[in-house]
Amino acid sequence: MLPYCYADGKIIPWEEARIHPMDLAFIRGYGIFDFFRVAHSKPLFLDHYLDRFIHSAKETYLHLSPSKEELRLIISQLIAKNEMVTGGFRMLLSGGLSDNHFSPAAGQLFIFAEELIFPSEEKYQKGIKLLTLEHVRPVAKIKTTNYAYPVWHSAIWKENGAEDVLYHRDGYISESSRSNFFIVKDGELITPDSDILEGITRKHVLQLAGRFSERKVRLEEVFEADEAFITSTTKVLLPVTQLDDKIIGSGKPGPVSLDILGKFRKLEQEHCG
Known part of the structure; x- marks a missing residue:
């Protein structure tokens, strides 16, 4: 502080x-x-x-x-x-x-x-693991202080070597506990459009993307995706290479994710210039 x-x-x-x-x-x-x-x-x-x-x-x-x-x-x-x-x-x-x-x-x-603590550079280079969790954040469209459930559940993430969770319900995903979630399939960026907080970083990522869809996303689509990543103010864009015990895509940060991250870094510099 x-x-x-x-x-x-x-x-x-x-x-x-x-x-x-x-x-x-x-x-x-x-x-x-x-x-x-x-x-x-x-x-x-x-x-x-x-x-x-x-x-x-x-x-x-x-x-x-x-x-x-x-x-x-x-x-x-x-x-x-x-x-x-x-x-x-x-x-x-x-x-x-x-x-x-x-x-x-x-x-x-x-x-x-x-003061800020960013994820380690290793996480950007290798990607992170998420755990699936059946949950929808209360009043998801508003940034309330109600984080009791993920704070309680976070001990389980650490036990399983995960960075965070991916919420899902009735077969559809929504968001991570403090981040928005994206997948890439055949060059198209796809992100959920409901039961989410519409993040500011998410907003700019969509503006930087060439092709994107905002729609309902099935959990099965994540396992079949070519790439995945999360976005937030403090993480910016962090590649996701594993969900539960399954590898996503090649198991490495993909070209679309890294291209958008580079464009976002440039946007930040322009904003500060």
Whole structure:
């Protein structure tokens, strides 16, 4: 954690940030968050992240006091105050102190500046393993703080040498616990269109792709795919070369995945330029 955060309506040392123990964020696990990266002291794709955060607040009936421009100013001040060159920002809006300990109330806004830990270069070169898991994330289209199930299940991933999971239900896949999921078949990029959070990295990957389809994707299609990968703010594009005990494609990161990753890295540089 970097030294300064936004809490209680002002910029303060992060260790002074406080939240009431009866806030719905604690007693019901109710709140929203978003996370974006900073490179060369500039937030990457900030408009998209702020729009999603504001939309999440509206859809979860949580009052967000600062406007989009005020949020942008707070973030700029935090970058300067923390002398931040690279890292990430976590925006969190809690469920608030509810009269009946259940209904959404006026929550607290926190914005924390953080250091980033990226996956190792070896994972980009060799790919990662995912485990299938029958599950659909609650209120999947909104970035809520409800990650209880995957946090609990994560010990099983580690026991099986996996990086994460791939959710599926009724024979169709949706997403990973913190990432969007893609397959490549015969040169076409394919990604699920339902029961997912529409990620910002996902959005840009689709714009960079030559051919793509957003549709329902059967689990069997993943095992038959030529390539697969996950995308997220902190992973960017991470090739998936194994699902459960089955190898995907050649068992190595494929040309389409690596081409899109290269284009995305270039897009980041242009955005920071």
